[in-house]
Amino acid sequence: MTSAAFDVLGIGNAIVDVITRADDAFLGAHGLVKGSMMLIDEARADALYAAMGPGVEISGGSCGNTMAGVASFGGKGAYFGKVRDDQLGEVFGHDLRSLGVSFQTKSASTGPATARCLIMVTPDAQRTMNTYLGACTGLGPADIDTSVVATAKVTYVEGYLWDAPEAKKAVLKAFDAAHAAGRQVSITLSDSFCVHRYREEFRDLVRNKVDIVFGNEAEIKSLYQVETFEEAMEATRKEAKIAVLTRSEKGSVVIKGSETFAVPAAPVTRVVDTTGAGDLYASGFLFGYTHGKSLAECARLGGLAAAEVISHVGARPEQPLRGLI
C-alpha cells in the first residue's frame, strides 16, 4: 500500500442549498415533515421556491459539507459528485476547490440542472429539507476514478446516494476499489426516511462492507427497527465494525466491539440552524480518525465541528475548524 494522497474521499449528491426562514404554518401548508429530507421533482421545486421567502444560496450536500469540514480542519480531501455546467454548479465546485478539496468529476453538459435543496429553517432552529436531485442522478460508475480511491485512507459516502440508482453502483465500485487497495470505507445513514427506503441494503452494508457507520438516534433505531437507543446500540454492536452514533445535545457514542465511548456535546451559545450538524460531526471524526487519534478524541472533534456549524445559518463552517482543535 502506497502512502495516502488523501485523508478522506467523499462521494455524495452535489447540491446547492437555498436556505430560508419559515414558520410551522408554512411547513403545514406545504405538507412538509419537520426535520426530514424529502425528495421533490423539478415542478415541485419550482412551486415550493415560488412560495418560499428570500433565500441564501450556499454550497451544501451532506458529503460536500463533510469534505468542507475535513479540509477546514486541515485534512486532505477529494470529492466525487455530479453538477451541471451551470452557475450553481460553478458555485458548488468553487466552494469545495477553494478549500483545497480535489474535485474533478466531469460536469454534465446536458440534462437537468445542478441539484438544489430548499431548506426551511424554523424558529426552533430545525431544518426541513426538500431536495431536487437534478444533475446528481447522472453520477455513475464511470465517475469513480479508482486510482483516487486507492490513495484515500477512508472513502466516505452518504446513504442519500441510494436515491440515485447509478450512484449506488458507483459507491459499490468505490468500496470494492478501496478495500482492494487496503483502505477503509464509511457511510452515513443520512436520514431516517432514507433508512426506511433502503433498510435491508444498509443493514447488509453495515454487516459486510462498511468499516465505519455514522447515524443519529432516529436513523439507527430505524435501521434495526427498535424502540430505544439502548436497543439500537446493542444491535449495532453485533453488526458494525465501528459505529458512530450522534444524539444532538446528548453528545455522541462510539461503539467498537465491546468498547463504548460516550462523549458529551460541545457547548453552543445559541443554536441558529441545525443544518449540517451531522455532516460536520462526521468531518471532525474522520479528520481525527485519519490522523491517528483515539476514537474518543475523534468524537470530541466531531462535536466541536457540529457546534460551530449550528451556531450560524448554513451547513458549511464559517471559521477555520483547525482553530478549534
Add this chain to the structure above:
Amino acid sequence: MTSAAFDVLGIGNAIVDVITRADDAFLGAHGLVKGSMMLIDEARADALYAAMGPGVEISGGSCGNTMAGVASFGGKGAYFGKVRDDQLGEVFGHDLRSLGVSFQTKSASTGPATARCLIMVTPDAQRTMNTYLGACTGLGPADIDTSVVATAKVTYVEGYLWDAPEAKKAVLKAFDAAHAAGRQVSITLSDSFCVHRYREEFRDLVRNKVDIVFGNEAEIKSLYQVETFEEAMEATRKEAKIAVLTRSEKGSVVIKGSETFAVPAAPVTRVVDTTGAGDLYASGFLFGYTHGKSLAECARLGGLAAAEVISHVGARPEQPLRGLI
C-alpha cells in the same frame, strides 16, 4: 394626482452578492481598497473568484437591498433592474418578489450574465466590494415604465447607475416622469469613488432635480470637496432640498433648509458585516417618509434597519423589519 400604488420605486443595478471572509493580506495581495466598491470586468471577476474562499450567494445590489428593506417594513415597493435569464437572475427576481416587491423588468436573453459582486468581509466587519456589472449594462430608458413611476410616492435610485451609461438615461427619464406626476425623487451617492467619477453631474442633480439625497460622510465630503463633515453639512444645506447623511456609529443627520436633525445610531450587540448598512438605512428612512413620519423618526427607522443588517452576514434583512418599529 391619483393615489399612490407604491410607496417607493427603486431603480438599481440588479446584483447577486458572493460574500466571503478574507483578511487584510488578501486585500493587499489583490490590490483591493478596503471599504470601497471597485468595478471589475468578467476576466477579473473570474480570477478573483478563483482566488477567494468559499462564498455565500445572496441577492444584493444597493437599491435592491433598500427595496427589500422597504418591503420588510411593510411598505409597497417596485423595482426596475436588469438581470439575465440565468440561475442567478432567477434568484435575484425570486428574492425581491417573495417579499412582495413588484419586479417586472424584462430579463436579458442574450449578452452578459447576471451581475455579481464579490464581497470580502474582513475581521473588522468591513466589506470590500468588486462588482462585475454584467447584464446591468443592458438597463436603459426602454425599461422605464412611466406608468409605474407616476404611481410611486418616491422614485429612489443609486448613484452606481451612472457607471452604466444607458442606465443614467433611464434614471433621468424616470425622474422627469416622477416630477411630471407630482412625485418626488431621491438618490444615494453610493460610494466616494463613485462620487469622484461623477461629481459634477451629482452636484447638478442635487441642486436641480433631487428631492432627497442620501450620502455617508466620505461621500458628502467628496461631493463638495471639503475636509470636515461640518463643512460638508453647510455646503449640502445650501444645495439640497433634503439631505440625509449617515455617519456609521455616530448616527445620522438630516438637513432641510435651516433645520438639522441629528439622530444617534441604534445599538448593535456585535457588528458582523457592514454590507448593506447604508442601503437599509435608506429603506427605513424612505418607509417612514412615505408614511408621513417626521424626519427625525425617518432617521430613527433608518438606524434600526441598518443595525439589523450589520448584525449578520449579507445585505438583506434576516428578520421582518416591521417588528422593529
